[in-house]
Amino acid sequence: MSTTKKLYSKKSISIATFIGGPLAASILIGQNFRALGKHQLYTNSIFIGLISTVALIGLLTLTPEYIIDKIPQPIIPAIYTGIIFLIINKYQGIDIEEHEKLKGEFQSPWKAAGIALVSSLILIGGIFSSVFFSPTEFDYELYDKHIEEFVQNESEAFKLYEIYEQSNKDEITQFIDEIAIPKWHENINIINKISAISNLPEELKSKNKALIKYSNLQLKSLGLIRMKVQEDTHKYDDRINAIADEIDLILENI
DSSP, rough: OOOOSSSHHHHHHHHHHHHHHHHHHHHHHHHHHHHTOHHHHHHHHHHHHHHHHHHHHHHHHOOOOOHHHTSSTTHHHHHHHHHHHHHHHTTTHHHHHHHHHHTTOOOOHHHHHHHHHHHHHHHHHHHHHHHHHHHHOOOHHHHHHHHHHHHHHHHHHHHHHHHHHSSHHHHHHHHIIIIHHHHHHHHHHHHHHHHHHHTTOOOOOOOHHHHHHHHHHHHHHHHHHHHHHHTTOOHHHHHHHHHHHHHHHHHHOO
């Protein structure tokens, strides 16, 4: 193999990939192929790099922000850098190692860094453009606020079961009428407000339907509990327990 051509080292390509993404990797790997006289592989490398960059921009743009926020920042670059390192080893590893043994020259790491910087600017620009021209993401803060209100109402309504054994019939029915039932009606209104939020993801729309059913079952259960207390009877117990089973099933699937 001729040593007159300069190659990019595995280290330079890996660092450039981490900084500049798959586009930087494809350029450096492609230039190595061209230096090695493998011109078709050079063309393929550039094409794959462009497609991979577009795919990465699409992935980062379409993934909801609340999911992106949970992923540590270095994870995604580390993943594609690891993939590129495996590709280098498979398609250029032997050539690069032989080049090094023959004392062949390598391209400056600073040149690789410059390509990485330009590639990173292209990647950032692509993401910015995609976000700017894509439909507005739904309001996660408003959604979280409403869910917190729902949980608070639920907690207030559930206090019925804390006072159930310690209070008399009138106190229990008063709590059901003045606190528990109104809280579940409020929760239904809250879910309707959430459903009106623009660009609500499909999975949250499905969750809203389940929460509406859940709230209505809670209201149905409260009605039966109220009659049970007023009439001092156990004839409603089976129906109350059946509703509790339905509620458990919904909660398992939310």
